[in-house]
Structures are given as C-alpha cells and as structure tokens.
Amino acid sequence: xxxxxxxxxxxxxxxxxxxxFWCDPISGHATLYWYRQILGxxxxxxxxxxxxxxxxxxxxxxxxxxxxxxxxxxxxxxIQPAELGDSAMYLxxxxxxxxxxxxxxEAFFGQGTRLTVV
Amino acid sequence: SQQGEEDPQALSIQEGENAxxxxxxxxxxxxxxxxxxxxxxxxxxxxxxxxxxxxxxxGRLRVTLDTSKKSSSxxxxxxxAADTASYFCATYSGGGADGLTFGKGTxxxxxx
Numbered sequence: 001x002x003x004x005x006x007x008x009x010x011x012x013x014x015x016x017x018x019x020x021f022w023c024d025p026i027s028g029h030a031t032l033y034w035y036r037q038i039l040g041x042x043x044x045x046x047x048x049x050x051x052x053x054x055x056x057x058x059x060x061x062x063x064x065x066x067x068x069x070x071x072x073x074x075x076x077x078x079i080q081p082a083e084l085g086d087s088a089m090y091l092x093x094x095x096x097x098x099x100x101x102x103x104x105x106e107a108f109f110g111q112g113t114r115l116t117v118v
Numbered sequence: 119s120q121q122g123e124e125d126p127q128a129l130s131i132q133e134g135e136n137a138x139x140x141x142x143x144x145x146x147x148x149x150x151x152x153x154x155x156x157x158x159x160x161x162x163x164x165x166x167x168x169x170x171x172x173x174x175x176x177g178r179l180r181v182t183l184d185t186s187k188k189s190s191s192x193x194x195x196x197x198x199a200a201d202t203a204s205y206f207c208a209t210y211s212g213g214g215a216d217g218l219t220f221g222k223g224t225x226x227x228x229x230x
Contacts, residue, residue, distance in 0.1 A: 035220075042122075045217045105218065
C-alpha cells in the first residue's frame with residue numbers, strides 16, 4: 001500500500017541551528033501539505049503545494065521557514081534558525097485531488113517528524 | 119488558524135458504549151472530513167462527507183452534517199479499546215487554495 005514517507009522521524013537540534021525535513025508523497029498526488037502540530041492541538045497548515053507551485057503559505061513564518069517542491073514530487077521544509085518554540089510534530093500529507101472527474105480531497109499523512117529544539 | 123472546533127475536548131467511555139463527538143465550523147465548505155490520530159503518529163482518514171450530503175456511514179462510523187448550523191457529528195458505535203485515539207474534523211472550503219483546516223480534536227479514551 002502506498003504511503004507518504006517522511007524523514008527523519010525524530011530530530012533534536014540546538015536553537016539557532018538549521019534543520020530540514022523531507023517528504024515524499026504518494027505517487028501521482030498533486031497536492032502536498034506541510035502541517036505543524038503542537039502537543040495536544042490540531043494540525044496547523046504551514047504550506048500547500050499544487051504540483052510545484054505554492055498555493056497557500058499564509059501561515060508560514062517566512063522569516064525563518066522555507067519550503068520547496070522543485071519537480072512537483074518530493075518536498076523539503078527548512079527552518080533557519082530554529083527557535084525553542086518550533087518544537088512540535090511536522091506532518092506532511094498529500095492528496096490526489098481528482099478521481100474520475102470527482103474532487104477527492106482525502107489526505108494521506110506521513111508518520112511525521114518530531115522536532116525538539118534545545 | 120483553525121476553523122473547526124470539536125466538542126468535547128476529552129471523552130471517556132466504557133468499551134461497548136457509543137461515542138459521539140461534535141464539530142462546529144465557521145465558513146462555508148465543500149466537504150468535511152474526520153481523521154483519527156493514535157498517540158505520536160500520523161493522521162488516518164476515516165470518512166468524508168460532502169456539503170450536499172446529510173449523513174454517511176462507514177462500518178461502525180456514522181457522520182452527520184448540518185450546513186445550516188455549520189456542524190457535524192461523528193458517532194462510533196460499539197466502541198473498542200482500539201478506538202482510543204484523538205479525533206479531528208477537517209474542513210475543505212474548495213477553490214484549491216484552502217487546504218484542509220483542522221480543529222483541536224477530541225481525545226477519546228475507551229475503558230476496557
């Protein structure tokens with residue numbers, strides 16, 4: 001069964017350091033999402049890609065966060081410099097969007113990257 | 119920002135009982151989805167209901183949608199210990215750039 005792959009699963013970094021997360025969506029999925037989830041809360045959308053284009057990054061702290069999906073397949077989310085408040089789970093998800101002429105927005109999630117900034 | 123808001127925040131019931139959780143949202147939607155998250159893991163899609171649907175079933179799950187009240191409910195019948203998880207509603211507003219907006223979730227505990 002196809003899955004969304006994320007790496008690393010866990011990351012500990014010191015504040016002010018750079019950190020990067022990688023996501024490989026399910027093959028053929030046009031939409032890719034990055035979410036941040038703080039313990040005990042729901043996922044918060046950081047950025048949404050449609051193929052290689054950013055369609056929504058309104059909640060992305062652009063002074064320190066960047067995201068790219070250069071060939072419209074896998075994606076990288078970077079934080080530089082990391083701050084203590086960035087400690088959270090970073091989730092990647094993808095969706096097919098259209099199936100047989102019908103809108104299909106069911107999202108498939110990876111296992112996430114647990115980031116701890118010390 | 120989070121559009122959906124689940125109620126209650128936490129729910130503890132005995133195995134075999136039914137569990138009901140609610141979701142309210144603020145703006146018009148194309149569809150509403152429910153997801154489950156086991157501790158420390160990714161989210162798993164449970165069910166999707168479109169704005170022109172009022173009720174949908176999948177196994178032990180029943181979802182209702184009232185667009186006039188901007189609310190949805192998820193009913194899990196005959197609960198099992200394995201149903202212990204956090205449950206989130208997510209709204210999709212359409213237009214391509216709205217993504218899936220999640221609520222804060224309901225943490226469900228099934229007591230054996």
